[in-house]
Amino acid sequence: MRYCMKQMVMSFRRSLSARFVFLMVVCAGVFLVGSALFLMYQQSLVRSFEAAQQKLEQKEMLTRQLDRAFTQAFFDVRGYFAFGRPVFKESVFQQQETIDQLLKEMEPLASLPEDERFLRDARDFFIRYFEQLVPKAVEAFERGDRRDVALIAENGGTAAVQSFQKRVARYHDALIDQMKQEYVRFKQKQQYSQAAFIALIAILLVLLQRLLRLAARQIGRPLQQFAVAAEQFAKQGEGAEWPAFDEREDEIGKLSKAFKMMMESIHEKEGHLLAQNEELLAQQEELEAQQSELEQALAMAERREQELARRNALIKGMAQSLDKKEVLTSIIDHLCAIMKAERGIIVAMDGEQTYASFGLSAMSVQRFLQQLYNGLEHRLLETKRAFAVRRELPMFERGYHDRPLHSHDLFVPVLSPDDDIEAIIVLSRFGAAFTDEEAAEAEQLGKHISISLQKLTLYEEAEKDRRLTEEIFNHLHEGIQLVDLQGTNRLMNGRMKEWFGAADDGWDGMPYAKWKQQLCALAVDERTLGDFFDQAVFGSADQLSVMMYELKEKRVVMEVYAAPLYRGEAKFGTIFVHRDVTKQAEVDRMKSELVSTVSHELRTPLAGILGLAELLLNKPLAPERQRKYVNAIYQEAERLTALINDFLDVQRMEAGRQTYRWEPVDLVPIIEKIIDAEKMGTDIHTFSVLVETKRTMIRGDSERLRQLFANLVHNAVKYSPDGGAIEVRVYEQKGCLCVDVRDEGLGIPAEALPHIFEKFFRVDNSDRRRIGGTGLGLTIVKEIAKAHGGEVTVVSEEKKGSTFTVQFPLAPVPQEVN
Structure with a gap:
């Protein structure tokens, strides 16, 4: 390793070219490393932005779900108070569980004080509403105290709901603002990083300039000194002073040594030396010419580098987004920079005329779009080739200039692979005209733009197909x-x-x-x-x-x-x-109930009839006994007929074929007659009729109303096997005539209340199974009440009794004629 380093140092000392190559490699390495760091920073920005956006979107989604859940709970509570249907009450508690789960999911996402305040407010409102207001209001409603319900709403219930809904709306708006601010910060950071990249390029250019100056010092100055020394030698001969570059081991040092050797032999070969001197001057001129060419090549390289940077920015802008408007805006901004145009516009020929402009007013853009097929653009649509025109600017484009001005416009088509025009680009500048090379370059850039637009089109079509498939799948x-x-x-x-x-x-x-x-x-x-x-x-x-x-x-x-x-x-x-398959299972259950009921309820009277008939046929009986058996057969036949009539009535009512005779009917006499009939069959029950209103008339069928109340009163007696009070209360409430039938019998389990009016439904326990019945009586009651524009509800507590309430619209009061 030490030997290699020594050889490298000796190579740098002996060769100017090795030094400059090393410096150029260092500059190129710095540029590549800077570019890589720039790309990595850009990717890091994108990832951090996407993570922040995803978190904000998740907060916003949970906020919307929380708002929908609270709103559903509010409406369910009001629906329960308005209609008294238990399904609304169940839905309220389901929404309570949903809201609780949503609040738990939002807790890990609460990273800001505003998030924590909102969660705290939401949790406080959740506790207050679902654990205080709703139970109190439901309890008051279920015991019939509507005034207490209204007081609860007036004493802060409604105000608290409205205040919380506004709080949710404010928090949702704050999330939207955070998403927008995050996007603005992301754009600013991108601009800063791009500015840093441009600064890096500028620094590299400065380094290249310093390299040129270093080259001038390392080569030009020694050569100049050589020229001065040679001139002195030419004038003075041996008295001339030669510059000392002997210590240098590079080409200059070798040249200096060579010149000294030449000076030593100059007297012997003066003519030859003069020739060599002229040759040296020629080489110097050649080096200067090469230096000039190198400077020109460097300037051209700098221009090419800038053009490549702008092209890369254009391609990168097209690849950074899948939104057509953003892509078109990026294209026209970078294209104006590449072509040195002051204004420009690009219009996508997608049927919607999606466009983006640079340096144009909204009025100019609309005028261009309106005249898209009537002006010079029509020539572009026909020829599909780029062309440039020179035109005089109209008054509205001159601004404050009062003398004639001219604009050079370049029209460029963006062609698809099928040679169809996908977009039209128009660039304008007020200086020099567009050259043929620039027009060709713009057409070449149009091919890259076409590829980007095709990708956008494919993405939009794929997204549309995906959404269609998802819609079908979800429906x-x-x-x-x-x-x-x-x-x-x-x-x-x-x-x-x-x-x-x-x-x-x-x-x-x-x-x-x-x-x-x-x-x-x-x-x-x-x-x-x-x-x-x-x-x-x-x-x-x-x-x-x-x-x-x-x-x-x-x-x-x-x-x-x-x-x-x-x-x-x-x-x-x-x-x-x-x-x-709940309905299918319910139908199967009802079929089983029907078979069981028919086989049990019809078999019992038939068995009695057959047994008594067999006795009458096969045994001689006294007339009194015969009369008693015939009377029993008659009663069993009536019972059998009543059962069959119940089946037929339910069938006609559900099919809509039941006929009614509509007339004014007073309910009190009907109820009193039914009570009188029931008194004859029991001595362990007490009966009472309370009439709390003078308006007891409704419009209906008296026979069907008798059947309705007979079923209710008979059930009250039948399901009170140990006796007790049977109370019928007639009163007026909210414009309706209401009749309560209350008993102190077995009551109905809470889980059976939603199904009590279904066909063949019987509460499954031993106490009730000993009591006969088809399970059709309450179904008939519900159908008759519905046909009269009313409804029937029940409130019951097991082993404490039940209260059935029937509501009818009141008949209009006849006006007295004076």
Whole structure:
């Protein structure tokens, strides 16, 4: 190593060219290293900007989801208070869980004081609203105290909701502003880095200039001294003083030694020396000429370097974005710099006339677009070749100049591979005209621009196809999930995410064990569903496999089938399709209930009729006994007829074929007659009718209304096997006539309340199974109430009794005629 270094130092001392080559290599290395550092810094800027934007976008997305969840909760609470439907109440608590989960997801993203304040405000409002306001309001509503509900809303509930909605809107706007500021900072840093790169180029140019000056000192000055010494020698002869360069080991030192040897032999060969002197002068002139040529080549290299830098900036600007407007703006800005144009415009021939301009007013741009097919641009569309024109500027383009001015315009087409014009470029400058070489250069640049525009077009078409496929995929009624060979989740449509509460992008790339655990946790039979997933993903079955499972909280029955996916002969994944078959399962259940009910309820009276008829046919009986058996047969036949009528009534009502006789009906007499009839069948119940309004008339069918209240009162008696009070209350509320039928019987379990009005539904416990019935009575009540423009609701507590409330629109009060 030491020997190599010694040889290198000796080479530098002995050769001027080696020194200059080394210095040029150092300059080139500095340029390459600086360029590499510039590119690495640019990439680092882009990565940091993308990371910051991604975090802000995630905050903004979670804020929007939080806003939607709170808004849904507000509407569900109001819906529950307006209509009293339990499904709204359940939705409120589902939204509570969703909001709680969203707040937890936002906590790791809270990196600013504003984020922490917003999370703190959101959490405080969440606790206040869902743990204080909503429970109190729901409790007041469920005990019928609507005034208390209104007081809760007036005492800060509504104001708190509105204040929080404004707070969410302000925070969302702040996130949008942060995203914009982050983008502005990113652009500024890019500009600073570009300025630094330009400064690096300037420094290199200064170094090159210093190299030239060094070359002048190392070569030109010694040669000049040689010339002076030679001139003195020519005049003085031996008295001339020769410069001392003997200590130098390079070409100058060797030249000095050679000249000294020549001086020693000058007297012997004076003529030869004069000839050599002339030759030396000629060489000096040649060196000076070479130096001049080198300076010209260096200046040309500098111009070429600047042109390449601008070209690189043009290509880089086209590659940095996929937004057509941004790309066109970058193209026209860099193209004006390359062609030294003061103004320019580029218009994409994409049907929308997307454009970008440099140095042009909005009015000038609109005038150009309106005359796109009527002016010189039409010539460009026909010839598809670049051309330049010189024109006198009109008054509105002269500005404050009062003398005639001329502009040189260059029209350049951007041609596709099919020779179609993809864009039109017009460049203008007020100095020298565009040369043919510049026009050819612009056409050449147009080819690069065409490639960039084609890439943009392909990207836009691919993005449009992707969005269309995604829309179709997300609008399917089935939930679809695609996993790879390792079970990693690769694709999940919107319906699947909606059913299983998956975030928009939280499940993308989720490992098999994690998503399997989350899905199975929702099912009633977790183990069976997990075994199904294991067999479908890692098993050897190559055919379709199907299973059904039930979700815990939603009481939804799902059917999932799995099929392997092949690309050629190689399996690359598995697709799962989840279908909501709750309605199908409910139909199957209703069929089973129908068969069970019919077989039980119809068999009992038929068995009695057959048994009594057999006794009458085969045994001689006394007339009183015969009359008693015939009366029993008649009662069983009436019971059988009533059961069949219930089936037929439900069928007609659901099919819309039930007929009604509409007339003014007073409900109180109907209810009193039903109470009188029920009193005759029991001695362990007490009955009362409370009429709290004078307006007891509605428009309806009296026979069907009798059937409705008969079912309600009879159920109250039937499901109070230990006796108790049966109370019927008639009152007016919010423009409706309401009738409450309250008992002190068995009550209804909370989980059975949403299904109490379904056909054939019976509460599944021993106390109620001992009480007969078809499960059609409340269905008939609901259909009759619906046909009369009303509705029926129930409030019940197990082992404490139930209250059924029927609401009807009041009949208009007839006006008295004077």
